[in-house]
Ligand SMILES: Cc1cc2nc3c(=O)[nH]c(=O)nc-3n(C[C@H](O)[C@H](O)[C@H](O)COP(=O)(O)OP(=O)(O)OC[C@H]3O[C@@H](n4cnc5c(N)ncnc54)[C@H](O)[C@@H]3O)c2cc1C
């Protein structure tokens with residue numbers, strides 16, 4: 001399914017054995033035959049043995065996956081990595097930038113399916129209105145008596161009546177209960193850094209802030225060292241880590 005001019009959502013059905021269950025935040029290594037293999041998070045967990053991924057075409061492998069026609073055979077390894085922390089009844093604040101909304105969508109869907117009294121807030125940003133993922137789904141959600149959905153774009157367009165500006169702006173003012181909020185952040189590293197600082201400033205404890213890290217990956221299961229970031233192997237110890245772990249690592253450049 002086409003999401004934006006450069007992003008699609010693919011549903012992968014097993015060619016043989018049933019695919020294993022993933023948890024929100026985890027990723028698969030997807031292999032486009034003859035081109036290469038990259039990590040891609042699950043963007044929905046239908047529970048019927050299929051896998052759902054949203055892919056933005058940025059280079060050769062993601063372009064090949066993006067362009068895959070129905071019936072294309074892809075390689076899949078996984079599940080890999082850590083999952084978002086969803087283990088209590090605290091309020092959930094999801095903050096996403098661009099394609100970073102994809103790994104958070106399963107959390108949103110799971111929170112809705114549970115029908116708990118948990119308060120769920122989504123603040124999502126994109127470059128332009130046309131770059132916003134899952135617009136129809138988010139519109140339906142915000143029409144329901146469910147999650148609070150705040151969308152913002154860096155650059156408005158004719159016909160866009162919503163917010164213009166970075167996600168840090170609604171993050172600074174949207175009503176939250178800081179002591180009882182778990183914040184999950186996914187997007188470019190500078191965005192996550194600024195958002196985490198804003199949340200700390202509002203009184204959300206550091207240990208209640210989680211981020212999803214990105215590094216180049218090869219094996220996906222802690223063997224090759226390709227994804228090393230300080231003391232972490234991001235494929236094994238991440239991608240989801242607590243902010244106290246991530247904070248000193250943000251300035252570390254990829255080799
Ligand atoms: C744990 C994890 C989960 C991920 N989940 C997803 C996902 O759900 N959906 C998704 O689309 N991507 C996801 N990614 C990112 C994806 O794996 C990379 O974008 C991948 O490197 C693309 O491979 P490529 O061969 O197509 O391009 P590459 O040859 O690796 O990159 C081509 C060009 O694009 C730039 N580039 C690479 N990645 C990005 C990026 N994320 N943003 C902007 N520029 C970039 C590179 O610097 C390079 O200039 C995830 C990454 C990790 C580590």
Ligand code: FES
Pocket residue numbers: 216217218219220221222223224225226227228233234235236
């Ligand atoms: S990708 Fe090989 S150790 Fe992480």
